Amino acid sequence: MAQEFIISAYTENHIGLLNRITIIFTRRKVNIESLTVSESAIKGVSKFTIVVKLSEEKVKKIVQQIEKLVEVLKAFYHTNDEMIYQEVALYKVPTEELTKSNQIEKLVRQHSARILEITKDYTVIEKTGHKEETQVLFEDLNQFGVLQFIRSGRIAITRSPIEKLSVFLKQRDAELESLD
Amino acid sequence: MDKATRTITGAEAVIKSLLEEGVDTVFGYPGGAIMPVYDAIYDYQNQINHILSRHEQGLIHAAQGYARVTGKAGVCFATSGPGATNLITGLTDAMMDSTPLVCITGQVASPLLGTDAFQEADVIGLTMPVTKWNYQVTNASEIPEAIAKAFHIASSGRPGPVVLDIAKDAQFQEIDFQYEKCTKVRSYVPSHNVEPESVEEAAKLINSAKKPYVLFGQGVILSGAEQELKEFVEKTGIPAAWTLLGLSALPTDHPLNVGMLGMHGNYGPNVKTNECDLLIAVGMRFDDRVTGDLSNYAKQAKVIHIEIDPAEINKIVPADVALLGDAKKVLTKLTAKVEANSHEEWLAEFRACDKVEFEKVIEKDLYPTKEKLTMGEAIRMAAEATNNDAVLVTDVGQQQMMASRYFKFSQSRSCVTSGGLGTMGFGIPAAMGAKIGQPDRHVVCIVGDGGFQMTMQELGCIAQYNIGVKIIILNNNFLGMVRQWQQLFFDRRYSFTELQNPNFVKLSEAFGIPAKRVAERDNLQGAIEEMIAHEGPYLLEVMVEKEDNVFPMVPTGASVSNILLEP
Incomplete structure (x- = not known):
């Protein structure tokens, strides 16, 4: 049964690796729902967070293939329940609508959003949350005419107390040394 | 000047790095973007044997054949653009069959990258899905490390092909050459300690x-x-x-x-x-x-x-x-x-099953009584003529299956065939590489009339370097395996599988390779023995029954229990 999974991969920060990873999905005709890549806590190591809707059996095999890539340090997958995750969304609305009534201000309060910038013409609102939450705010704001809307890919963190990347890198080093 | 720090060009660094890796054979084809490397290898011909193929597909299959019989990584040179794209089939084949290759392609000069320059192709992008690793070099100082890493990755763990795409300006740049072998890459675990x-x-x-x-x-x-x-x-x-x-x-x-x-x-x-x-x-x-x-x-x-x-x-x-x-x-x-x-x-x-199979299939294949020659008997005789100790190289199709079934082996690394990808045209060039890798052993190449014509231009390469492969064309004037499926599963509708072939004997002779055609059983064994006894390359065309089939067969989608012994 298909469900949402969060695939995380720690990789070397090398040119073309994004392509190598996405090829694995393309080849199997699997769509990527969202993708975030950025440097991790350790310099030179990137963290990929990829959201897919798949059966667990398929996601497991895809993760095996990702981990097989020479420049991938470690890959794993989790269900949504197993991780704490957020996405960020930006909304641009006409400032005129903001000043006309207090309704937009109310929405900002209700949704725990915040205003990033106000100009004569437009106001930029930011909200972090799950996709459903940022979507609801979009629909609420859209009654006043959202001029622009953008949502990021997901970022996610495990429920384990610390990110064990540096420990992992040390273990990896020992593992490679121990291979006879 | 101290050898370790002499300033050399990136191109010469390529050659010296290969020597550091113990490379003595390179399969290649020159062109604009790799000319500095070719200029460099000109001075190293006493240390590196360069084999000039007739097409880049030929050189990469030759490198595969070489790698498969020696266990060493096969090394390829090709130029940018079409040179590199012609490697794709071989790379895919090597990826599927875990064959270690290090392919060095020339690339347009780095300022021209992405400008649709002459003979520019996105080689890194194109080869990504079919390589274990690839890397573009735009600075000569990266060359020794990139080559060291390429050999480590290609040869360790589950082996596979690697592409290094070297921009032309990096080949001209001068560097202080120092070489260090790569033994580990932190993101890459080639093997595992047994639990x-x-x-x-x-x-x-x-x-x-x-x-x-x-x-x-x-x-x-x-x-x-x-x-x-x-x-x-x-x-x-x-x-x-x-x-x-x-x-x-x-x-x-x-x-x-x-x-x-x-x-x-x-x-x-x-x-x-x-x-x-x-x-x-x-x-x-x-x-x-x-x-x-x-x-x-x-x-x-x-x-x-x-x-x-x-x-x-x-x-x-x-x-x-x-x-x-x-x-x-x-x-x-x-x-x-x-x-x-x-x-x-x-x-x-198992032995009881063998008996059934012998009676229903094998006996008819190997010891036929019908008039027309069978693929099986020619293969049996070739194995016998080489005391079951030859390297077998096959193409893809009926002859591949017949040869795998009936050739006999006494030592390992003796069968070179395109398994996962099933690449027609693999046989002739792979046999060249196998013979170069194992010059003292007989190399018998079994090929069909269809597959032969996909890479037959390599006869030119075989003749130029006098590569002593023994080529047996099992000619049924058909793309036999496709025809077999058409017969069995498509109601004998032989859609575009019959071939009008050239005179293979004359063709071979035109390249300077002695050849013979045999169509009668009485002459077959003698012809095969004559071929094996001949010094140097030889081509034997065996006219076989046009519509013979390979059995047993597990039809697509059927269980292994339901293997068919006859149509």
Whole structure:
């Protein structure tokens, strides 16, 4: 049964690796729902967070293939329940609508959003949350005419107390040394 | 000046790096973007043997043939653009069949990247899905390290092809050359230490199994585990069958070698898969041509999977015990833990199947009484004429299956064939590479009339370097395997499978390679012996029955139990 999974991969920060990873999905005709890549806590190591809707059996095999890539340090997958995750969304609305009534201000309060910038013409609102939450705010704001809307890919963190990347890198080093 | 710090060009650094890696043979084809490298190798001809093919597909298949018989990485040079795109088929083939290759392609000068420059192609992007690793070099200082890394990655773990795309300006740049071999890459774990608990668990299953069955693949050859496999099966008395790429890892006449798996494999090995109680898969990946219908594949058996690539574990067939690691190490540890045993009755079941197969299929193939020649008899005679000790190289199709079934082997690394990708045109160039890798052994290339014409221009290369391959064209004037399927599954509608062929003998002679055609049984053995006795390359065209079929056969989608012995 298909469900949402969060695939995380720690990789070397090398040119073309994004392509190598996405090829694995393309080849199997699997769509990527969202993708975030950025440097991790350790310099030179990137963290990929990829959201897919798949059966667990398929996601497991895809993760095996990702981990097989020479420049991938470690890959794993989790269900949504197993991780704490957020996405960020930006909304641009006409400032005129903001000043006309207090309704937009109310929405900002209700949704725990915040205003990033106000100009004569437009106001930029930011909200972090799950996709459903940022979507609801979009629909609420859209009654006043959202001029622009953008949502990021997901970022996610495990429920384990610390990110064990540096420990992992040390273990990896020992593992490679121990291979006879 | 001190050798270690002499300033040299990037191009010369390429050559010196190859020498550091012990490379003595390169298969290549020059062109604009790799000319500095060709200028550099001009001064190193006494140390590196460069083979000029006639097409880049030819050179990469030759490098594959070389790698498969020697165990060393095959090295290729090609130019940018079309030179590099012509490598794609060989790269894909090598990726599928775990063949170590280091391919060096020239690229347009770095300021021109992305400008649609003359002969520019996105080689990194194009080869990404079909390489184990690739890298673009735009600065000469990167060359030694990139080449060191390329050899480490190509040859270690589960081997595979690597592409280094070197911009032309980097080939001209001067650097202080220093070389250090690469022994580890932190993001890459080539192998795994064998888990003792898993070995114990596997040994327990093996010791208690009544009908255990070993399936071995190329992993045995790649890890050099031939002796360990032999010791394992001899101690446990377990019958062992091979995948197409596992062929020659265990001598054909070994009493526990029960034959070939797969669509055109032997009868016993296929049906017994669904009767064993324990399947021990060694260095093989359960290709669909081996398993047939997965929902009816070995469901009754426990499965032990010995495999170096973690991505293969549970990919197709779930393993009850996975032994991750190099086959040689795993088998050594496993053999120490298992009890000596024998399975005579179980083995006799295989031999009973052999008898049925011999009567229904093999006898007619190998000792035909009909007028027309069979592929099988020509293959049998070629094996006999070389005392079952030749390197066999095949193309793809009916002759490939016939040759795999009927050629005989006494030593490992003796069969070179395109397994996973099934690349027609592989045979002739791969045979060149195999002969260069094993100059003192007979190399017999079995090829069909169709596949031959895909890469026959390499006869030019064979003649130029006097590469002593013995080419047998089994000519049925058909794309035989496709025709067989059309006969069996498409109501004999022979859609575009009949060929009008050139005069292969004259063609070969035009290249300066002696050749002969034989169409009668009385002349066949003499012709084959004459070919083998000939010094240097030779082409023998054998006119075979036009519409012969390869049997047994597991039809696509059928279970291995339902293997057909006749149409």
